[in-house]
Amino acid sequence: MEPFLKWAGGKRWLISNPNNIFPDETKIKQYIEPFLGGAAVFFHIQPSNGHLSDINEDLINAYIIVRDKWEDLIEILRKYEIQHCKEFYYQMRSNNPRSPLQKAARFIYLNRTCWNGLYRVNSKGEFNVPIGTKTKVILDADDFLGLSSLLAGMNIEACDFEKTIDKANDGRGVYSELAIKCW
Numbered sequence: 001m002e003p004f005l006k007w008a009g010g011k012r013w014l015i016s017n018p019n020n021i022f023p024d025e026t027k028i029k030q031y032i033e034p035f036l037g038g039a040a041v042f043f044h045i046q047p048s049n050g051h052l053s054d055i056n057e058d059l060i061n062a063y064i065i066v067r068d069k070w071e072d073l074i075e076i077l078r079k080y081e082i083q084h085c086k087e088f089y090y091q092m093r094s095n096n097p098r099s100p101l102q103k104a105a106r107f108i109y110l111n112r113t114c115w116n117g118l119y120r121v122n123s124k125g126e127f128n129v130p131i132g133t134k135t136k137v138i139l140d141a142d143d144f145l146g147l148s149s150l151l152a153g154m155n156i157e158a159c160d161f162e163k164t165i166d167k168a169n170d171g172r173g174v175y176s177e178l179a180i181k182c183w
């Protein structure tokens with residue numbers, strides 16, 4: 001299963017190494033990932049339960065909607081794919097939808113069509129990445145049903161890493177970029 005978002009600092013390169021250091025899913029009591037981003041390691045290991053978090057609320061909202069409302073989400077993304085053009089992109093970029101579903105659809109649309117999948121906001125918290133060269137909003141590799149099933153056992157929360165790491169003080173497994181740097 002592949003990450004459905006392009007994310008700066010994503011760890012696809014790490015999991016593509018055949019000598020990777022990750023334990024077998026069956027040996028993990030509970031998977032805890034405090035810097036979720038594109039979730040490359042999570043999608044590689046495919047744990048059945050655990051806790052995923054990131055400080056980016058829009059990012060976390062997208063995971064929750066993929067888990068809970070993927071059918072509604074894909075319907076909106078299909079419409080966005082038809083409407084996609086420069087004018088539509090900048091209109092979407094300046095929108096600030098209230099509903100979590102619309103927020104997630106906008107987030108995924110912008111991630112897939114902005115410059116290099118970059119996520120950057122200005123001092124007012126407004127997304128300000130220009131349009132990119134990619135035009136596909138629905139990708140051939142998309143499997144939202146599979147993603148939703150995989151995320152079904154996960155507790156997903158927008159919070160600081162310290163709160164999440166506290167959940168691991170009984171020896172449960174944590175994948176963390178901090179930990180990777182320490183080993």
Ligand SMILES: C[S@@+](CC[C@H](N)C(=O)[O-])C[C@H]1O[C@@H](n2cnc3c(N)ncnc32)[C@H](O)[C@@H]1O
Binds near residue numbers: 009035040053056
């Ligand atoms: C390099 S990315 C993670 C990449 C991810 N492991 C992957 O494979 O795609 C780092 C993530 O840490 C998150 N982050 C930054 N500061 C944080 C904090 N204080 N607490 C939790 N998450 C944080 C960012 O929002 C970003 O999504």
